Amino acid sequence: xxxxxxxxxxxxxxxxxxxxxxxxxxxxxxxxxxxxxxxxxxxxxxxxxxxxxxxxxxxxxxxxxxxxxxxxxxxxxxxxxxxxxxxxxxxxxxxxxxxxxxxxxxxxxxxxxxxxxxxxxxxxxxxxxxxxxxxxxxxxxxxxxxxxxxxxxxxxxxxxxxxxxxxxxxxxxxxxxxxxxxxxxxxxxxxxxxxxxxxxxxxxxxxxxxxxxxxxxxxxxxxxxxxxxxxxxxxxxxxxxxxxxxxxxxxxxxxxxxxxxxxxxxxxxxxxxxxxxxxxxxxxxxxxxxxxxxxxxxxxxxxxxxxxxxxxxxxxxxxxxxxxxxxxxxxxxxxxxxxxxxxxxxxxxxxxxxxxxxxxxxxxxxxxxxxxxxxxxxxxxxxxxxxxxxxxxxxxxxxxxxxxxxxxxxxxxxxxxxxxxxxxxxxxxxxxxxxxxxxxxxxxxxxxxxxxxxxxxx
Numbered sequence: 001x002x003x004x005x006x007x008x009x010x011x012x013x014x015x016x017x018x019x020x021x022x023x024x025x026x027x028x029x030x031x032x033x034x035x036x037x038x039x040x041x042x043x044x045x046x047x048x049x050x051x052x053x054x055x056x057x058x059x060x061x062x063x064x065x066x067x068x069x070x071x072x073x074x075x076x077x078x079x080x081x082x083x084x085x086x087x088x089x090x091x092x093x094x095x096x097x098x099x100x101x102x103x104x105x106x107x108x109x110x111x112x113x114x115x116x117x118x119x120x121x122x123x124x125x126x127x128x129x130x131x132x133x134x135x136x137x138x139x140x141x142x143x144x145x146x147x148x149x150x151x152x153x154x155x156x157x158x159x160x161x162x163x164x165x166x167x168x169x170x171x172x173x174x175x176x177x178x179x180x181x182x183x184x185x186x187x188x189x190x191x192x193x194x195x196x197x198x199x200x201x202x203x204x205x206x207x208x209x210x211x212x213x214x215x216x217x218x219x220x221x222x223x224x225x226x227x228x229x230x231x232x233x234x235x236x237x238x239x240x241x242x243x244x245x246x247x248x249x250x251x252x253x254x255x256x257x258x259x260x261x262x263x264x265x266x267x268x269x270x271x272x273x274x275x276x277x278x279x280x281x282x283x284x285x286x287x288x289x290x291x292x293x294x295x296x297x298x299x300x301x302x303x304x305x306x307x308x309x310x311x312x313x314x315x316x317x318x319x320x321x322x323x324x325x326x327x328x329x330x331x332x333x334x335x336x337x338x339x340x341x342x343x344x345x346x347x348x349x350x351x352x353x354x355x356x357x358x359x360x361x362x363x364x365x366x367x368x369x370x371x372x373x374x375x376x377x378x379x380x381x382x383x384x385x386x387x388x389x390x391x392x393x394x395x396x397x398x399x400x401x402x403x404x405x406x407x408x409x410x411x412x413x414x415x416x417x418x419x420x421x422x423x424x425x426x427x428x429x430x431x432x433x434x435x436x437x438x439x440x441x442x443x444x445x446x447x448x449x450x451x452x453x454x455x456x457x458x
Contacts, residue, residue, distance in 0.1 A: 015074040026079030071106040082114040132344040137184035149187035161193040171210035183238035185227035217275035221247035229314040236334035248306040252350040253298035261290040263317030266310035274305040321371045329454040336367040357449040368436045376430045379454040381423040385447040386415045394446035400435040
């Protein structure tokens with residue numbers, strides 16, 4: 001620390017404080033170096049020719065010695081979290097060599113994927129999607145689940161303190177994001193950018209306290225749990241598992257007070273609602289599903305948790321939307337998954353009994369359902385959505401297999417004014433289908449989609 005007036009070693013102090021608290025220690029490490037003369041490219045605001053000079057191989061030697069110091073001078077290091085990998089290829093940075101060096105120096109240290117430009121099939125121990133939650137968790141090229149964590153900011157996008165910031169994720173958003181991440185087998189790495197004097201701003205502390213308050217009641221449904229056994233659910237919520245206990249996280253309390261666990265083969269030994277003294281909901285079976293009879297009021301409007309103790313580890317059949325007695329297929333947004341490639345922005349939300357897709361500002365975000373079509377035939381396609389005047393005319397496409405139709409949104413009177421609109425007709429083949437809705441985005445949400453309905457035509 002010779003370049004600062006601070007006489008101590010802050011990392012040594014941090015490692016000792018972590019040890020006293022029984023916390024594991026990890027280090028963030030930037031691959032980019034803005035000051036080392038051997039690193040290229042240099043910063044364009046400091047030099048006229050950023051790619052001139054330097055010696056990347058010499059810099060990598062320096063970087064390895066930095067890593068050796070971090071891994072041998074501060075006790076056990078649980079994680080090395082690399083960042084800034086985008087300026088060079090994996091080969092240029094000799095990433096495999098660096099990985100092997102770390103593994104030899106500290107065999108138990110976890111290494112994230114940003115040492116390798118987040119490329120599929122690399123040696124990394126875990127993945128790091130940024131500012132979104134993957135639709136189905138993360139898997140290696142063979143389809144095997146891998147460790148991962150979503151790194152997310154409390155404010156809209158920036159990672160550091162910004163006194164002019166006015167947009168923040170709500171406590172409700174953050175709690176539900178935590179649940180979603182864990183339900184998909186991941187970890188939530190929630191960023192807090194301190195103020196210049198080291199304090200945490202009020203907008204952050206209020207949200208962190210709200211998360212802590214929710215966790216004080218429901219932590220058993222988060223800590224030590226594994227991913228949901230369900231690929232999809234018929235209600236707005238998520239599921240986690242711990243041994244033989246299935247936790248159903250309910251975001252929208254069912255209007256009929258019946259919570260459906262689809263395709264659950266197990267016997268239910270008991271049911272309870274976390275945080276509600278003496279709650280023993282009744283359960284029954286309807287076909288392949290387990291039904292839980294709920295009280296009239298949700299104990300927590302953000303997320304209430306129903307715990308089902310089963311006769312063993314959960315065993316479920318895949319949930320596929322079935323037609324009702326009239327052959328109608330009703331596809332609520334709550335039973336969809338949002339598939340994306342470049343960072344999800346659209347999200348499910350609920351208000352006054354409606355569950356809908358909001359912040360749908362990227363065409364890349366695509367709601368997808370699995371449906372069962374009993375026999376081939378023509379179907380009328382209806383949508384329920386809200387759209388303000390400025391969003392009217394946005395083009396959307398509903399497709400399933402070879403069937404496809406295109407429509408344009410109409411002004412319903414506002415984003416929260418839901419209206420049923422007939423999009424057209426198409427023919428569906430018999431069997432299980434993957435139905436999706438794509439929207440063309442023109443700078444603002446195309447619609448707040450509530451549901452899609454397929455009505456058979458005689």
